[in-house]
Amino acid sequence: MHRTFEIASPVDDDAPLQLRIDSCRLDVDACSALCSMMMVRAQVGSEPTACDVEFRPGRVTAVATYTVYHGGSNCPVFDALPPATASAARPSHTSRCQGDVSCRA
């Protein structure tokens, strides 16, 4: 699935978001953190699998691609989690589906 976020930039009074925008501009691999933040704020309970970002004067467009998990014996249903559930730890493969590919939709 895809979700597009249009962000006015520079961002006023939102240092965390501006940090992620500026980091993404410097390094494409930092863009997933930008999409992650936007998805958490939009209460989309998934991690992005891709994040395509474009910078234009005054605005940033971020397109997040993500997978919706429908559950299974080893897969939680990723739904609209509250922002407080976002983990501060580095994401790990082992914290997701334990390698069980059958759970993918």
Place this chain on the structure above:
Amino acid sequence: MSRLIAVVLVTAACSDPAPAPDHPSPEPPPSWGVPLTGGTMLVTHDGRHAVIADPDRDRVVTVDLTTRQVVADVALAAGDEPGRLVEDGAGRIHIALRRGGAVATLAALTPGASVTRRAVCSEPRGIAYDPATDQLHVACSGGELVSFAASGGELLGGGAQAGRLLRLDRDLRDVVVVGTELMVTRFRTAELLTLDAQGTVIRRVVPPVVKRDAVVSGVPVGAPSEDPSGGGPALVDAVPAVAWRALAMPDGRLVIAHQRQVQTQLGMTPGGYGGGCESGIVESAITVVAPGADPVAIAPIAVGALPIDLAVSRDGAQIAMLTAGNRQVVVATAAALSVADGSGCPSGTATAPIDDQLGAPSSLAFGSDGALLVYYPELPALVIRRRSATGETVTTIDLPGQLGYDSGRAMFHAQTTLGIACASCHPEGRDDGLVWDFTELGLRRTQSLGGHILRRAPYHWGADMADLDRLMDNVFSNRMAGGAITHSERVSLGAWLDRIPAPVAASPIDPAATARGQQLFESAQLACTSCHAGDLFTNNQRFDVGTGGTFKVPSLLGVGVRPPYLHDGCAPTLADRFGPCGGGDLHGRTSALTAPERADLIAYLESL
């Protein structure tokens, strides 16, 4: 031809008047920043200013806490790496320059105020001010404890204002004035030395060893602790290590934020390094030392890797702790310091963790009004939290300097889902001085990353990791459950690590002995240089030198400051390396050396 180009350009301009968008850079920017150390911010005695040392940008920034404006921004020399700082009785700020080998003094917190610097030692770390004597005390990693007048003047050999130089144990960290005594911590061992007014070490203590359940690769070993049959619960020692930060409470107690090594085995399977507050291999801990009393391990107030900074409110009622690995800060009441340790898990006495989403914080302080100040080096920014009866206000102040971005640096400090970071065992990019028991390898002493790491492949004692890519996959992604490594991280980590220097040796006590030792080291008789060759003192080859297997020749850069020695740490000192576990004449033909010759050789090794 030119006409055709013109037509094409006009057509393109008409069809799409909007400028083409910019895209993220496909390659990461150049390496940035230094390892996190913590403890680089203070609030002045009058409560008006926060002074922040920025080791990543070699500057010192002063913020007016009333107007919330930056009022002074002092640029230091490139590579100075300003660290701990202290205010004296006249309001001057003194900053330990970790790589500059000096103390910088700001005469005032105003633009254009004079900055002086005094050379002090090769690697100054902690700094304290004694109002009773108007002296500064600087603790150095080389073991020097240097004391001198805060008001200025020559430091050593400078006549009336000359200071005092004591040579203590290496790896000194923080120094704290408690009455007429000085308390000095050592970084990797977390040992606490107490010195009297004459500079004599009158007491040595270490934080207590506590017990933890043995868990290997996430699986408890032996019967559970609560087994009513008494069937031998498997408990292991959790020993003190890596004292990141020590400071004094208003009541004279010393509080030390440090790590513990849980001496369980390390698995080499996915997630084999354990994890969580009840089965991790490294814990964040706090030890409290009351004057004249034994150290007491208290229940942790936070869970998370890299407890690099502490702050205590001026009334002593609150304590805050920063865990850089999970980018969080917790605040607890002072009552938390009276809760004895029970397990590796927090006692529940702290507030919910604060995560400002601004990257890894590196320093904490309390304002005179009880506000909590947190410094974030990447933006850089200062976040101030003030609580009142009506709620909490949060203010973010942008500080001078460009965004600091380095995905390798971030990866190095970020904890994985197991609650450990690369920097847990390689604090400040070097080593923890510990020996670890691996399920398939046996004992292995942590190796230092400092000093041209990219020229030292292959890696590990067994040289089983051909390059850093393989090591990252095997250790970080697999054993530490760190997840997938991005292209940017692969490119950036090595470049960032490679900028971390080996420890600088302290100045030789006896230069003549050092010179004689060098002659021995380079002699054909001893043949040390047949393996410890070149400017890194290694040929990166593997040999069996009689120490219990075939191992890679380690670099000797900074060897004097990183005991214990050999792959299993069997030699607590360099002298012990020439003892029974050192390999004998297979490991350099040294058996015929006289005792004075051996002492000369050791003096030379300590100078590297």
